[in-house]
Amino acid sequence: MIYNLDTHEGREAFTDRLIAAEAENAELRKDAERYRHMRKSARFQDRNGPGLYWYLPRLDHDLPSGVRLDNAIDAAMKGVKS
DSSP states (O other): OOOOTTSHHHHHHHHHHHHHHHHHHHHHHHHHHHHHHHHHHOOEEESSSEEEOOOOOSSOTTSOHHHHHHHHHHHHHTTOOO
């Protein structure tokens, strides 16, 4: 996208897009940190067939599994038992 920075509207649109991109980047960094933590702490188990397994805590039953997984990883990264 091209912004006309000579106009107030152009500068405002550019600033809005920059803020949105920074927020998106922060979310992507958090996901990357979670992935790196999972990869670093994964343990191979030969249970129900070979592979890597992660078990979600039994808390937060009302949340989607992806949110529960994010919460569990975030707690593990902080050294908190979930």
